[in-house]
Amino acid sequence: xQQEVLCVAFESIVGKQNCITDPEIIKTYLEDWRGIHxxxxxxxxxxxxxxxxxxxxKICFDNDIGVTPQGGNTSLCGANIPHSTKDRLEIVIxxxxxxxxxxxxxxxxxxIVQSGCILSTIQAIAExxxxxxxxxxxxxxxxxxxxxxxxxxxxxxxxxxxMVREQIMGLEVVLPDGTIFSDLKGLxxxxxxxxxxxxxxxxxxxxxxxxxxxxxxxxxxMSYSSALVAVENPFMALELLKKGKxxxxxxxxxxxxxxxxxxxxxxxxxxxxxxxLSSLYPWHILIEVGNITTDQNNDERMVVFxxxxxxDTLITDGIVANSMQERKDFWRIRHAIPEAExxxxxxxxxxISVPISKIPELIEQSIxxxxxxxxxxxxxxxxxxGDGNLHFTKGKPASMDKTQFLNETANVHRxxxxxxxxxxGSFSAEHGIGxxxxxxxxxxxxxxxxxxxxxxxxxxxxKNIMNPHKxxx
Amino acid sequence: xQQEVLCVAFESIVGKQNCITDPEIIKTYLEDWRGIHxxxxxxxxxxxxxxxxxxxxKICFDNDIGVTPQGGNTSLCGANIPHSTKDRLEIVIxxxxxxxxxxxxxxxxxxIVQSGCILSTIQAIAExxxxxxxxxxxxxxxxxxxxxxxxxxxxxxxxxxxMVREQIMGLEVVLPDGTIFSDLKGLxxxxxxxxxxxxxxxxxxxxxxxxxxxxxxxxxxMSYSSALVAVENPFMALELLKKGKxxxxxxxxxxxxxxxxxxxxxxxxxxxxxxxLSSLYPWHILIEVGNITTDQNNDERMVVFxxxxxxDTLITDGIVANSMQERKDFWRIRHAIPEAExxxxxxxxxxISVPISKIPELIEQSIxxxxxxxxxxxxxxxxxxGDGNLHFTKGKPASMDKTQFLNETANVHRxxxxxxxxxxGSFSAEHGIGxxxxxxxxxxxxxxxxxxxxxxxxxxxxKNIMNPHKxxx
Numbered sequence: 001x002q003q004e005v006l007c008v009a010f011e012s013i014v015g016k017q018n019c020i021t022d023p024e025i026i027k028t029y030l031e032d033w034r035g036i037h038x039x040x041x042x043x044x045x046x047x048x049x050x051x052x053x054x055x056x057x058k059i060c061f062d063n064d065i066g067v068t069p070q071g072g073n074t075s076l077c078g079a080n081i082p083h084s085t086k087d088r089l090e091i092v093i094x095x096x097x098x099x100x101x102x103x104x105x106x107x108x109x110x111x112i113v114q115s116g117c118i119l120s121t122i123q124a125i126a127e128x129x130x131x132x133x134x135x136x137x138x139x140x141x142x143x144x145x146x147x148x149x150x151x152x153x154x155x156x157x158x159x160x161x162x163m164v165r166e167q168i169m170g171l172e173v174v175l176p177d178g179t180i181f182s183d184l185k186g187l188x189x190x191x192x193x194x195x196x197x198x199x200x201x202x203x204x205x206x207x208x209x210x211x212x213x214x215x216x217x218x219x220x221x222m223s224y225s226s227a228l229v230a231v232e233n234p235f236m237a238l239e240l241l242k243k244g245k246x247x248x249x250x251x252x253x254x255x256x257x258x259x260x261x262x263x264x265x266x267x268x269x270x271x272x273x274x275x276x277l278s279s280l281y282p283w284h285i286l287i288e289v290g291n292i293t294t295d296q297n298n299d300e301r302m303v304v305f306x307x308x309x310x311x312d313t314l315i316t317d318g319i320v321a322n323s324m325q326e327r328k329d330f331w332r333i334r335h336a337i338p339e340a341e342x343x344x345x346x347x348x349x350x351x352i353s354v355p356i357s358k359i360p361e362l363i364e365q366s367i368x369x370x371x372x373x374x375x376x377x378x379x380x381x382x383x384x385x386g387d388g389n390l391h392f393t394k395g396k397p398a399s400m401d402k403t404q405f406l407n408e409t410a411n412v413h414r415x416x417x418x419x420x421x422x423x424x425g426s427f428s429a430e431h432g433i434g435x436x437x438x439x440x441x442x443x444x445x446x447x448x449x450x451x452x453x454x455x456x457x458x459x460x461x462x463k464n465i466m467n468p469h470k471x472x473x
Numbered sequence: 474x475q476q477e478v479l480c481v482a483f484e485s486i487v488g489k490q491n492c493i494t495d496p497e498i499i500k501t502y503l504e505d506w507r508g509i510h511x512x513x514x515x516x517x518x519x520x521x522x523x524x525x526x527x528x529x530x531k532i533c534f535d536n537d538i539g540v541t542p543q544g545g546n547t548s549l550c551g552a553n554i555p556h557s558t559k560d561r562l563e564i565v566i567x568x569x570x571x572x573x574x575x576x577x578x579x580x581x582x583x584x585i586v587q588s589g590c591i592l593s594t595i596q597a598i599a600e601x602x603x604x605x606x607x608x609x610x611x612x613x614x615x616x617x618x619x620x621x622x623x624x625x626x627x628x629x630x631x632x633x634x635x636m637v638r639e640q641i642m643g644l645e646v647v648l649p650d651g652t653i654f655s656d657l658k659g660l661x662x663x664x665x666x667x668x669x670x671x672x673x674x675x676x677x678x679x680x681x682x683x684x685x686x687x688x689x690x691x692x693x694x695m696s697y698s699s700a701l702v703a704v705e706n707p708f709m710a711l712e713l714l715k716k717g718k719x720x721x722x723x724x725x726x727x728x729x730x731x732x733x734x735x736x737x738x739x740x741x742x743x744x745x746x747x748x749x750l751s752s753l754y755p756w757h758i759l760i761e762v763g764n765i766t767t768d769q770n771n772d773e774r775m776v777v778f779x780x781x782x783x784x785d786t787l788i789t790d791g792i793v794a795n796s797m798q799e800r801k802d803f804w805r806i807r808h809a810i811p812e813a814e815x816x817x818x819x820x821x822x823x824x825i826s827v828p829i830s831k832i833p834e835l836i837e838q839s840i841x842x843x844x845x846x847x848x849x850x851x852x853x854x855x856x857x858x859g860d861g862n863l864h865f866t867k868g869k870p871a872s873m874d875k876t877q878f879l880n881e882t883a884n885v886h887r888x889x890x891x892x893x894x895x896x897x898g899s900f901s902a903e904h905g906i907g908x909x910x911x912x913x914x915x916x917x918x919x920x921x922x923x924x925x926x927x928x929x930x931x932x933x934x935x936k937n938i939m940n941p942h943k944x945x946x
Binding site (some may be wrong): 105106107108109110130151152154158162163165166175179180181182183185186187188189190191192193194195196198199201202203207218219221222238242245246247248249250251291292353354355356357384387388389424425426427428429430431432433437441444445446448449452453455456457458459460471472 | 578579580581582583603624625627631635636638639648652653654655656658659660661662663664665666667668669671672674675676680691692694695711715718719720721722723724764765826827828829830857860861862897898899900901902903904905906910914917918919921922925926928929930931932933944945
């Protein structure tokens with residue numbers, strides 16, 4: 001089918017204004033947030049219903065057209081970027097207009113929404129009813145729930161609530177041939193065959209297009225206590241985490257490690273973020289406790305915990321947030337790190353995980369091996385250490401020029417990933433594979449896993465329509 | 474291959490004593506706990522290693538022999554019972570000798586075990602290290618973790634901790650052709666492709682044989698408060714649950730509804746279970762709160778909660794356990810219900826779920842429709858109402874004889890399941906499909922779901938080797 005004829009067909013489904021072909025406007029859909037992954041497509045569609053997406057998919061299936069599903073465009077592995085070529089057309093279906101709230105059941109603590117709903121909107125709807133949706137991350141003001149699910153997003157509350165996978169009760173998905181798989185039940189227990197929705201969660205849009213979701217909501221924590229503390233090294237952080245889990249149990253909701261380099265970059269480039277402890281301490285940790293009851297004094301308990309840690313020389317300094325505003329300020333520092341990283345210049349990014357006990361070795365070995373390979377430079381190490389997840393960024397050594405440095409990206413990745421995997425860990429903790437880590441998936445996966453991944457992909461998307469250049473496609 | 478030749482091959486793998494062919498001994502492997510599902514096989518194997526199972530599976534694959542995976546034989550849907558016929562041999566591979574503890578990491582709060590480990594053994598290992606494995610149910614002294622995972626077991630702690638699916642970080646599985654898929658990493662975050670382990674969880678052994686698992690452990694609750702209360706009707710139970718969630722948050726770990734008929738049957742047939750409230754109250758609820766800290770007085774909070782509920786006329790009576798022994802006594806009553814049911818005579822069993830808000834309608838409509846269809850009789854309604862899950866058992870009307878009554882099983886099932894599904898629920902909450910509910914799966918699933926289930930089954934087990942008569946096989 002000619003592209004013009006196709007556009008007429010698409011326009012008849014989504015309306016002229018929602019079939020974007022103007023190259024100037026399309027530009028904003030072609031590049032990721034960090035500007036690392038850039039692609040191309042001549043057509044971006046903005047449907048607002050499951051039926052429309054089913055019709056679009058049918059056309060794509062019949063005409064062998066690739067489809068890149070796109071949400072808020074906040075992927076960090078290029079999973080959302082189209083790669084249309086002369087050989088094969090690939091369009092973008094963006095879910096931004098799929099933003100309806102479909103059903104809220106406060107008794108069942110469940111919320112059904114279309115996949116284009118912004119994460120912070122969902123959080124606000126829950127909060128408004130005295131409930132809580134725990135998924136939270138820096139991008140929450142622009143990322144969409146469909147993208148979160150396709151990435152199996154993690155974020156800052158995994159310690160208590162798990163990945164987004166654990167917060168999903170039902171899904172509606174348009175399959176590659178345009179068929180609708182609908183399973184939007186709000187059930188916590190439903191053992192009726194293979195749990196098919198699990199396949200689409202974390203599939204990065206390679207098996208189908210998620211159009212709606214039934215989310216599990218939780219009781220709203222009534223009180224928080226947040227502290228920023230300094231520790232000498234990651235071993236101390238680990239010990240503190242273990243004691244924190246024993247002391248606060250599942251009320252320990254956040255445990256975020258930050259190297260001094262992160263704090264210094266935030267201080268330098270985002271001076272509106274006020275750092276309440278000296279940035280000269282080698283490591284900082286943001287600790288948060290959330291409690292459902294108000295009759296316990298969380299801050300008092302936090303002070304007891306920190307005083308004991310100080311006496312045990314686990315921490316060297318610490319401050320407890322005095323107000324909700326101070327709590328927010330603490331989190332602003334943490335969430336500002338990725339932006340501050342960007343300002344510091346060229347860097348090579350990693351999102352890795354290990355069994356929690358291996359975090360200190362992961363940091364130490366990665367730094368040492370990279371220093372040997374490419375030279376000394378700033379390293380940003382931060383992240384959700386409570387889940388064994390570290391964001392690890394290697395800055396450009398002063399002696400290298402930018403191109404020379406970035407040409408080493410694949411080698412630097414391999415070194416860090418090798419360290420993680422050797423320690424029983426993963427080369428992609430929460431950001432996914434996309435195009436960025438396809439080679440790494442091939443390299444590090446055992447053949448049986450790769451074969452199973454391909455079997456699943458081929459059986460559900462035999463024509464490789466869905467996000468064809470990503471993950472295993 | 475002749476059966477004798479096969480046995481020689483199997484004996485060379487597992488040893489003569491672990492290749493059972495004596496029909497008298499085999500009998501114990503052929504019947505389920507309730508005595509409803511009975512099958513046949515001439516060969517039961519008891520391997521003790523993954524390699525042995527891989528070798529056995531390879532022989533079965535090459536010779537087109539069916540395999541029924543079996544653990545502690547506590548399935549309630551016949552998923553563990555072999556159905557060997559003259560046309561096709563089907564053997565049992567029982568995991569009872571796969572009972573090694575492979576690795577415990579207290580920092581990472583993870584435990585790797587072989588699939589034949591008994592659930593209560595796993596609970597004890599965790600407890601010994603001040604940790605907690607939350608999966609718990611009546612059968613915990615004999616059920617095995619491999620079976621729990623194949624069923625995606627629920628139990629009494631789902632309210633706080635979710636199904637067993639959420640407690641699994643890694644799996645090792647022998648695929649139908651004897652290949653080993655190994656993914657035993659102890660990671661809370663690992664977004665590297667489709668989460669393949671999810672396919673095997675809840676697959677009832679139809680896709681592969683689970684040989685080992687990496688489990689997530691939790692902080693051990695330090696103090697409990699347990700109460701037994703009486704309510705007038707399920708609406709009151711629902712209101713109490715909502716208030717309990719708001720009051721106790723995620724510390725509310727148990728909320729088990731029991732009809733007076735359940736309490737009366739336990740009193741009658743298991744007199745060692747002491748019932749501390751009058752069995753004449755129409756409904757009883759076992760409420761449990763678990764807390765990580767010891768400096769809060771849980772019982773005091775429970776009393777505050779119950780006094781308010783009494784003042785609001787939500788409950789009509791209540792008693793708080795005074796000691797760990799009393800707490801255990803409360804749970805013995807709850808766990809004794811299935812046994813007491815058995816003593817009361819022929820019955821038709823259901824394991825259904827609905828959105829929590831629909832529990833009262835589910836009970837009311839099911840009772841009314843069955844009364845109209847088959848007449849009045851004792852109904853046992855009990856279960857994990859905090860998760861929207863009800864066990865619902867229809868006793869034999871006095872006017873019918875046993876055979877006449879049991880001949881109505883399929884019709885009775887259909888009526889109850891129809892009510893659940895109409896209310897947005899499921900005809901199998903936590904027990905699974907097995908052979909018992911294969912027809913129901915066909916009847917209630919939309920064709921897209923059935924097609925996807927078959928696609929998955931065919932792509933991973935094209936020769937239908939694994940548990941061939943169960944689920945979708």
